[in-house]
Amino acid sequence: MNSSPVQSRSSPIQLLLLLEWVLLAIAAIVQILVTISNPDLGLPLLNMLGLILFAAIRWCLPDRWSHKLLYTAAEFGLLLLLTFVGDFPSPSLLYVVLTMRNCILLAGQDVLEGKVRSTITLLALVICLLSQTYRLWSGRLLVHVSPSQIGSVWIGFSIVLGLVFLFLHLLVDAILAERKGQEQLAAANMRLCEYALRVEELATAQERNRIARDIHDSLGHSLTVFNIHIGAVLRLLHKDPLEAEALLLEVKDLGSQALQEVRQSVTLLRAEPLKGRSLDAAIGSLATEFQRTTGINPTFTYRIAQSLSAELNYTLYRLVQESLTNIYKHAAATQVSIEIEQIETKIQAIVRDNGKGFALYCNPAGFGLQGMRERTLAVGGILNIQTALTGGCQIQAIFPVDTDVLTKN
Incomplete structure (x- = not known):
């Protein structure tokens, strides 16, 4: 008790x-x-x-x-x-x-x-x-009470007493219902606080993943090119000192660019790889840089007349950039093609190469492929990878986009 x-x-x-x-x-x-x-x-x-x-x-x-x-x-x-x-x-x-x-x-x-x-x-x-x-x-x-008034007094007393008991019963029920509602509200508020903490944790994890993707996509790309240039410098150092010096200057520029991108990622600033350029111009620059670095001239096709959202532009740019980085590092390809086009209410991006490929289901997915999947899913898209040993590789990303979004701006 x-x-x-x-x-x-x-x-x-x-x-x-x-x-x-x-x-x-x-x-x-x-x-x-x-x-x-x-x-x-x-x-x-x-x-x-x-x-x-x-x-x-x-x-x-x-x-x-x-x-x-x-x-x-x-x-x-x-x-x-x-x-x-x-x-x-x-x-x-x-x-x-x-x-x-x-x-x-x-x-x-x-x-x-x-x-x-x-x-x-x-x-x-x-x-x-x-x-x-x-x-x-x-x-x-x-x-x-006189005998003649007993009946009237009894009726009046019964009515008053009945009303008092009814009022008390309804009052207590109302008070209990209010207290129950307050308890439920307090419990709901506590659950909301817990949900808010979980959302904050998820947002933090998502932001960490975004920064990790940015570091991998931007810094990884720069360091890959950096490494290729250093290798070329070592080969040309005695044969063609002028060409080696030019490559070293490019390496210096790449180092400055990589340092800036790391600073942006560490300070949680979203990178702006397009730098105010259109998507086709920015990807064209990637293709030019790829040719200068590897000697392979990729074919680039862009068939979108309307403006896309900044988020989709950013995602498409990063997908192409990561695909080209993977080709430098692993594919040993001689032909590369890049296609970005609109098919009805969908945007499709395809990067193909004729390199050595890899066994997709026998080889653990690298962080680059994982990052591409995450980026694609973040804007509601689907990423398909077709590859096989000695069979080259095709990266296809499809994004459903409303007509209103395509025609804005």
Whole structure:
């Protein structure tokens, strides 16, 4: 059992608890006044002891459902003793207290507990009416009522008492419903806080992945070209010093560019590889750089008349850049083609090479391929890779784009 009455942060509940003590105090004062004015009426000592006991058990509220029912039955038994044996002068106050106390005690919101609360309220009202009817017809009221007025007084008292019990029952139900709503709101708020933390963690992870992709795509590309140039410089250093010097200057420029891109990624700045250029011009620059580095002249086809979104332009650029980087490093190709075109409401990008290829399902996907998949999925696209040993490789990305997006700007 609880060692103290139910404590609640709800001010209406606290008000009901205060009202309970006020009614008990009034009942005690009435009993004292009756004892002083008419000591032969009822059993004053029994009534005072019973009243003290009824007030004291307020501090020993049970927790279990079966114990709550026994507790309520004991309360009814005590009040019946005070009403019909001790002839308590104001039993209506005690039954009102019992109703409020047990509505709070049985504070669950399910159907069964609601029915039990209603049953207890109705039973308290019926017993209270029976006790007052008995006192009225036996002449044991605190005020004198003439026989001709007994019927009217009984009807009026029954109506008032019924309204009081109905009001108390509805009031307690409303207070409990409000408290339940506050608890649900607090729980929902806590869940929202948890979801916000999860979203923040996911956003952080997504941003880390984006930075990792940017570092791989931009810095990886620059370092690959850097390595190829250094190899060429070593070969030409004694045969053609002027060409070697020119390549070293390009390496210096690439180093500066790579350093700038690393700074941008570390400071969480989104790279702008297009630098204000159109997508076809930016990819044309990639193709030119690829030719200068490898000696392979890629064919580039661009068939999109409308403007695309900045995000899609960025994704297409990075996909082509990563594909060309992979071709430098692994393909040993002699022919490369780049195609970007619109097919109805879809944008398709294809990069093909005739290099040595690889076994897609036997070889673990590298970070570059994973990054391309992530970039493609981020804008709602699909990435297809067709390759085989000695069979070259084809990277195809398809993006569904609404006509309104294609024609804007």
